[in-house]
Amino acid sequence: MSLLRPGDPGYDDELAGFQTGFAQRPDIVVPAGSAADVAAAVRYAAERGLPVGVQATGHGLPGPAEGGILVTTRRMDRVTVDPEARTARVQAGVRWGQVVAAAEPYGLAPLNGSAPSVGAVSYTLGGGLGILARQFGYAADHVRSLDVVTADGRPRHVTPESDLYWGLLGGGHTLGVVTELEIGLVPVRTLYGGSLAFDGREVGPAAVLRAYEEWTRTVPDGLTSSFAAVPYPAIPGLPSRLRGRYVISVRVAYTGADGDRLVAPLRRIGPVLADSLREMPYAESHTIHSDPDFPHAYYGDSAVLSELDTDRVAGLLARTGPEAAAMCVVQINHLGGALAEPAPNSVPYREGTFLVRLLTTADRERAREILDPAFGLLAPVTLGRALNFALGAGDRGAGLYDAGTRKRLAGLKSQYDPANLFRRNYGVSG
Template identity: 70%
Template sequence: MHATDSSFEGRVLTPGDPEYAPEVAGFQTGFALRPARVWAARSAREVAEAVGYAAEEGLPLGVQATGHGLPDAAEGGVLVSTRRMDAVRIDPGARTAVIGAGARWGQVVEAAAPHGLAPLNGSSPGVGAVSYTLGGGLGILAREFGYAADRVRRLEVVTADGRIREVTAGSEPELFWALRGGGHGLGVVTELEIGLVPVARLYGGALTFDASAVDPARILAAYEAWTRTVPENLTSSLAAVPYPDLPALPPRLRGAYLISLRVAFTGGAEEGERLVAPLRRIGPAVTDTLREMPYTESPSIHNDPASPHAYYGDSAVLSELDVRAAAELLAATGPAAPMMCVVQLNHLGGALGREPEPPNAVPHREGRFLVRVLAVLDGTDRAAARAHFAGALAPLAPVTTGRFLGFAFGGGDRGEGLYPAATRERLAALKRTYDPGNLFGGPHGGQG
């Protein structure tokens, strides 16, 4: 069978087509995709046709919705573009959402909000909801409600044999376990059904400090001590960003090194003010955006960049936050670093530390913090960024228990530390069952 004479009703694009370049473009611009064919799918049936074509031709197959989590550059093979499969259906009575493979979190948040409900989305509204959830999904309400993968009720999946499967805890329990947290490379997930939570508003925002006026080590120590006192319905993170001295930036950001403490609390505003009071005593804040807000405005807490760019990133799950070692990390990634680096510390624990029922493949639940490091690849190659991160993260090695799949940006060639040995062996056994020919294991495998 050839794509040009199949019953496929969408578009099959090749490098010579004018629509090809915008179809393969994604949020990550640092690693180019150059597939031989792009299937612009609109349904699970059309995805199944693409899988059948790739299997018959012996070609690797990858999937892209938004391109945020692109694992690597790739040449040849088949790419299934799911961006048109972006339907979102809310069942307010059951408190569930059915999400298409191409839907972004912003769409789900907006659809759930009129019913006083919210998904366990991440900080950026532009990230694909399905790919995010397959990798675990560490969101802004995580300490209270757990990982996004913990709330999955059902998945529609096209496996390497071309079958469209409905996967639940009852129908295929092993595959259901694996897809929730280890789902990349076992098939193409075309639809998810997830549970929603009754959150319509929250108290949140960020306190931002100028690191030239307030010692970063002092901020770290105060933040670490503060996290030991907060309830589970408060999720927070610390971000350190050194801005270049460029005319295009606003004057207040040019050459600044800013450290922000970001908060999302589902309790009342009065209690929120009491809880953040110790953070305000750290020192003078450059900005203070803490306030009560509707959940639809929650992206303002992190204010993630919306424009596509090139980046490389890695992560480390920490059993504890060694403040002295973390200060060394900030020194190595701050203004004196050879490239622009962004560091984020996520406070874990709470519901994140508890296994859901039924269990899933999300690893490292014992972690107390997650550190994420990201380099902007603007004149810097990935090898240089990786080498720099290895040295910068070294002081934290004694308290590092692993890495987190959802934040291994551009690390498609590095699998160590993502899962404990038993989980890795269990996933490998399922790979042999559902994808024995490694159809989804090519250079652009996964679902981003």
């Protein structure tokens, strides 16, 4: 096991990740190349009472941190596909783009999210709200087994018969460091997907929102979609079609044959800036959202809603549009369908109907000035927050689980990590 300390060559490079808005400054970085390295790092930390954090790609860091040990897993990047069993084994540092590419030759697909650069393991441990989520459910619902190192430094192979299986899938890294997953793949080679974009100054975000909400009541469970509102700055680096525009878009992913018919009402909302809806290979599904692929600074939070109160969400959009104090990105995911079905894991709030996500490029203090009142508008219809979209801005534990799920996770925490070694992560650690 190699160690890096502040001032060592490679220390800063090892900490670099997708999130640049705040720093991780551990006393020791462990660049893990194997499960044995992870186990040695955890034992080292446990013997000295040091907190342990985990970083693969650095997309969903819980916040700035000083001291302790950080295990980086980017070198653990092996993917193995079993086309007969329709499964893949993915190590802790694997990114979703790797899994999509490995499964594609067999006509299979993982239940990945919208960005190919996101780490597959951390995403899945947080639930995993994917491109085809309403058809297939959460990524966590399709995990066959996990390999994990718990706070005693012991590697464990975890299957659905174990209480750890329930807790890890939805609990994130709060119970241990997961070194490998075996996940189920789905037989999807192509899909109908893309986005419709509107000029928010011409059509109005509230008008598109209300039309979108009405449309979601008519679609089959197998169609997954989201609404987004992005005020692009007028800077030279952006394409001319986006520069200075307030873009409102609806994104769609569907494996059925009648996609054009289903989206027809959306095309009647108003003049369209861009229409990328088409049949595409699953390997191109990341183009539906076209998430940024470059590291940058951001803070964000989320709210799982019992219902989409369009008046309240319109108020949020008014606060976060082009006149906001900093650039904000709003995304609203349609839930339900297979996401509402029970599963043997700790992913909460399955009764939710929509998820509101809000990101801002402001610094942390200004971010809270934007996020707090915006989510305050939604409080009467909010069930809780989503672990994967609590991005460094709020309380690490508040609202992430309903009372029953939190109590059961806390019991597992006391059993498997009584010294709270993994307190640097989201979850019941606080």
